[in-house]
Amino acid sequence: xxxxxxxxIANDSSDAQQPVQRKISLDSLKQVLDNMDDVxxxxxxxxNDQKVVLIYLKTLIDQERLNExxxxxxxxxPHAMIYESIATPKVLKIQSLEEAQKLLLTxxxxxxxxxxxxxxVIPLPNELSRGIQTSETETILYGAKDSFTEQLEPNITLIxxxxxxxxxxxxxxxxxxxxxxxxxxxxxDGLTNPEYISIARKKxxxxxxxxxxxxxxxxxxxxxxxxxxxxQFQQTDRPDVCAYSLGLGKLTILVENTxxxxxxxxxxxxxxxxxxxxxxxxxxxxxxxxIRYFSFFxxxxxxxxxVALTTHHYQMIPLxxxxxxxxxxxxxxxxxxxEALVMLTILEIIKEASLRMPTKSSQTLGVIGxxxxxxxxxxxxxxxxxxxxxxxxSTISSFLVPNYLMTKANTLIQFGFLLLSSFFxxxxxxMGAIAILAHLNGLTSLKQxxxxxxxxxxxxxxxxxxxxxxxxxxKSRPDHLHPLQKxxxxxxx
Amino acid sequence: MRRKKMLLVWGIFVSLVMIPGCAPFVENNTIExxxxxxxxxISKGEKGKIxxxxxxxxxxxxxxxxxxxxxxxxxxxxxxxxxxxYRELKVGQLRLFLIHEELAKQGIFQLINxxxxxxxxxxxxxxxxxxxxxxxxxxxxxxxxxxLDYYLYxxxxxxxxxxxxxxxxxxxxxxxxxxxxxxxxxxxxxxTVAKDNFTYEGTAFFSNDKLIETVTSTEDQIFQLLDNxxxxxxxxxxxxxVVIGRLRSRVNVDLDKNLSLVTINVKLNGRIEEYQGNKxxxxxxxxxxxxxxxETELEMKTTDLIKKMQELKVDxxxxxxxxxSPFSKPISEKVWLAAWGKMKIKVNYQLYFEALQNTKNNY
Numbered sequence: 001x002x003x004x005x006x007x008x009i010a011n012d013s014s015d016a017q018q019p020v021q022r023k024i025s026l027d028s029l030k031q032v033l034d035n036m037d038d039v040x041x042x043x044x045x046x047x048n049d050q051k052v053v054l055i056y057l058k059t060l061i062d063q064e065r066l067n068e069x070x071x072x073x074x075x076x077x078p079h080a081m082i083y084e085s086i087a088t089p090k091v092l093k094i095q096s097l098e099e100a101q102k103l104l105l106t107x108x109x110x111x112x113x114x115x116x117x118x119x120x121v122i123p124l125p126n127e128l129s130r131g132i133q134t135s136e137t138e139t140i141l142y143g144a145k146d147s148f149t150e151q152l153e154p155n156i157t158l159i160x161x162x163x164x165x166x167x168x169x170x171x172x173x174x175x176x177x178x179x180x181x182x183x184x185x186x187x188x189d190g191l192t193n194p195e196y197i198s199i200a201r202k203k204x205x206x207x208x209x210x211x212x213x214x215x216x217x218x219x220x221x222x223x224x225x226x227x228x229x230x231x232q233f234q235q236t237d238r239p240d241v242c243a244y245s246l247g248l249g250k251l252t253i254l255v256e257n258t259x260x261x262x263x264x265x266x267x268x269x270x271x272x273x274x275x276x277x278x279x280x281x282x283x284x285x286x287x288x289x290x291i292r293y294f295s296f297f298x299x300x301x302x303x304x305x306x307v308a309l310t311t312h313h314y315q316m317i318p319l320x321x322x323x324x325x326x327x328x329x330x331x332x333x334x335x336x337x338x339e340a341l342v343m344l345t346i347l348e349i350i351k352e353a354s355l356r357m358p359t360k361s362s363q364t365l366g367v368i369g370x371x372x373x374x375x376x377x378x379x380x381x382x383x384x385x386x387x388x389x390x391x392x393x394s395t396i397s398s399f400l401v402p403n404y405l406m407t408k409a410n411t412l413i414q415f416g417f418l419l420l421s422s423f424f425x426x427x428x429x430x431m432g433a434i435a436i437l438a439h440l441n442g443l444t445s446l447k448q449x450x451x452x453x454x455x456x457x458x459x460x461x462x463x464x465x466x467x468x469x470x471x472x473x474x475k476s477r478p479d480h481l482h483p484l485q486k487x488x489x490x491x492x493x
Numbered sequence: 494m495r496r497k498k499m500l501l502v503w504g505i506f507v508s509l510v511m512i513p514g515c516a517p518f519v520e521n522n523t524i525e526x527x528x529x530x531x532x533x534x535i536s537k538g539e540k541g542k543i544x545x546x547x548x549x550x551x552x553x554x555x556x557x558x559x560x561x562x563x564x565x566x567x568x569x570x571x572x573x574x575x576x577x578x579y580r581e582l583k584v585g586q587l588r589l590f591l592i593h594e595e596l597a598k599q600g601i602f603q604l605i606n607x608x609x610x611x612x613x614x615x616x617x618x619x620x621x622x623x624x625x626x627x628x629x630x631x632x633x634x635x636x637x638x639x640x641l642d643y644y645l646y647x648x649x650x651x652x653x654x655x656x657x658x659x660x661x662x663x664x665x666x667x668x669x670x671x672x673x674x675x676x677x678x679x680x681x682x683x684x685t686v687a688k689d690n691f692t693y694e695g696t697a698f699f700s701n702d703k704l705i706e707t708v709t710s711t712e713d714q715i716f717q718l719l720d721n722x723x724x725x726x727x728x729x730x731x732x733x734x735v736v737i738g739r740l741r742s743r744v745n746v747d748l749d750k751n752l753s754l755v756t757i758n759v760k761l762n763g764r765i766e767e768y769q770g771n772k773x774x775x776x777x778x779x780x781x782x783x784x785x786x787x788e789t790e791l792e793m794k795t796t797d798l799i800k801k802m803q804e805l806k807v808d809x810x811x812x813x814x815x816x817x818s819p820f821s822k823p824i825s826e827k828v829w830l831a832a833w834g835k836m837k838i839k840v841n842y843q844l845y846f847e848a849l850q851n852t853k854n855n856y
Binding site for chain 2: 310311312313314315317319322323325326327329330332335336431434
């Protein structure tokens with residue numbers, strides 16, 4: 001609402017022009033690959049006394065397979081057709097230097113057949129990756145334990161295993177002039193609304209930047225509201241969440257070298273949904289979801305309410321609690337606002353420090369932060385016991401939100417509310433809440449309203465909003481996603 | 494464009510501030526800087542003044558002392574308390590307003606108005622009539638018992654809840670509603686201070702804003718059944734050597750058209766809690782006889798109570814509201830009180846006892 005809409009960075013006209021294609025030659029290649037220590041240029045002679053030159057980057061290729069699939073068969077080749085001797089079907093002929101450069105950097109081997117005067121390319125990338133592990137950011141007790149890795153292919157495999165249908169389409173794009181990062185757009189053809197697909201295609205193809213190391217950077221270029229604190233793309237490293245989202249009519253964007261996949265279009269309420277919601281019994285899942293929403297509200301407003309009540313509205317405090325509050329605050333040197341601000345800032349420092357430290361050290365830090373600082377602050381008279389308790393409750397509450405980016409937004413909202421509550425009391429919190437709601441109402445994700453199914457109102461989607469209704473009653477896909485196939489079950493023709 | 498947007502945002506912000514009437518200069522209400530008082534006790538002072546008392550510090554665990562002032566005006570008292578104490582005494586947590594019986598007899602309309610027009614004073618504040626010297630009592634007890642003022646408030650809060658059925662508890666809002674309504678008269682609880690005791694005595698009837706009568710013991714309990722809670726946990730009738738318990742009443746008032754007769758039908762459900770009379774209550778006939786005796790006794794007492802109300806020209810039972818109907822002009826308060834004074838009374842009680850348990854017959 002209050003923020004100016006960011007403009008996507010348009011391609012420069014100079015960039016848009018296709019560079020002139022230069023013919024490939026050994027000299028030109030050596031010139032291009034100058035000062036690169038990991039470049040190997042080897043010459044070999046075949047049984048046919050034919051000279052071949054192999055060029056590759058040893059850091060990018062699988063050297064064991066190089067011998068097995070290329071060098072040995074080529075040396076043993078009795079005839080002039082080297083092309084046929086190579087023991088892999090993925091052999092390409094190229095002519096331009098630019099093409100050769102690109103393919104070399106993706107882990108391919110260039111082979112110069114001197115007699116035939118042709119350049120062959122054999123992709124042989126080394127599969128350097130970690131194994132599939134459990135998700136650390138979205139841990140669940142019950143359910144699938146696998147999570148995405150930094151490699152694109154295994155990630156796509158994990159999704160395809162869950163959705164073994166030919167309608168699951170993948171579209172590859174390259175982003176980043178320096179990083180040359182591969183981005184894969186995934187959707188179910190005939191189910192996902194084509195409008196979303198075309199918007200996503202347009203946005204990805206319009207990305208013009210040099211480096212992309214993470215999906216959040218891709219999201220930053222694709223979202224419509226750059227200055228908002230709320231994530232407009234869901235980021236997850238869980239294949240089951242991706243598959244479920246695809247099945248509902250959303251699309252996913254996989255980015256090379258990151259285990260986090262983008263899901264869009266999302267709403268504010270998707271950030272409160274956990275995969276466990278669909279595993280637990282529906283009353284239990286509904287209860288947990290309500291608790292999640294409540295804890296989000298609590299984490300954002302509890303400390304500001306404390307400041308508002310102790311600064312402006314002593315009348316609203318029940319008498320019994322007022323006894324406790326006056327008792328605990330009677331000897332403090334700070335006003336409630338400064339007391340809360342200092343404690344919350346210290347807590348944020350501890351939280352940030354514990355993230356950056358090794359696991360064993362972070363445990364020590366937890367002890368120091370929790371016991372020493374908390375206890376010492378009270379004993380030294382810097383903070384009241386009541387505030388320490390409230391800070392603990394609000395911090396624990398903030399961890400209930402399944403989305404990490406949302407928990408970070410929490411903190412900022414909390415600080416904003418804190419400032420408003422110190423100036424205007426509960427009225428300030430109400431104003432802040434109105435501003436946040438207005439902002440949420442104005443946000444979009446892939447140009448779809450961020451606050452649906454509340455605004456715009458889709459009453460049928462409320463079955464999976466604040467509560468998680470029984471799965472047997474969720475017969476249709478969410479209306480707010482406008483899927484091409486409304487029903488989730490096979491209907492008689 | 495951007496400037497216009499900013500102007501719009503500021504316009505909305507200023508409007509939001511102005512709409513609820515937020516003052517640009519806020520008072521300092523930081524809880525460690527103030528002393529929120531929990532009660533004010535007022536009685537007749539010398540030379541027509543009001544004697545005001547409160548306990549300080551109100552909440553903090555420090556030695557307490559009673560501040561007493563002779564003032565002309567209530568707010569003046571509030572101001573002068575502040576000059577005597579190092580923290581500002583705030584009335585936002587005022588929970589009890591104790592009025593001495595003598596002062597209540599003179600009329601408390603102006604006092605109530607002052608309280609009602611104060612933004613800070615909660616409408617849920619309890620009003621209590623006190624007999625005896627409350628200041629002396631609180632001064633003595635405060636030394637023995639910490640936070641006595643708070644426990645007095647807790648007691649009233651406890652009995653305010655529905656189905657407690659022991660005493661009349663009235664807050665400022667309820668008192669105001671009855672005071673300003675043409676067909677009802679306010680009531681307040683009466684507490685007596687005697688040495689170290691603070692005892693509930695009964696219900697005070699008010700004619701407009703003046704206390705004119707206090708009903709006690711059996712009459713007060715009948716009043717609880719007819720109007721207040723319609724419930725009594727125990728109702729001892731010493732004359733008949735019986736205690737009825739868990740007594741729930743359903744009252745039906747029937748007013749004839751020419752305002753000459755009021756019929757009050759009361760259905761009572763309860764159980765015999767204790768009986769020390771000569772009847773064998775395990776015998777059906779004798780139980781019926783006892784039931785009839787109780788009904789007669791209650792009818793007689795209720796008739797006496799209502800006749801007393803007629804003589805005093807007060808209507809705390811709000812019988813006058815039964816003259817109202819949707820398609821006719823309401824009669825004036827004067828006409829109603831004139832009719833009310835001459836009206837014939839007919840009271841019928843129907844008593845239903847729960848089956849007796851754990852008696853010889855059951856084994």
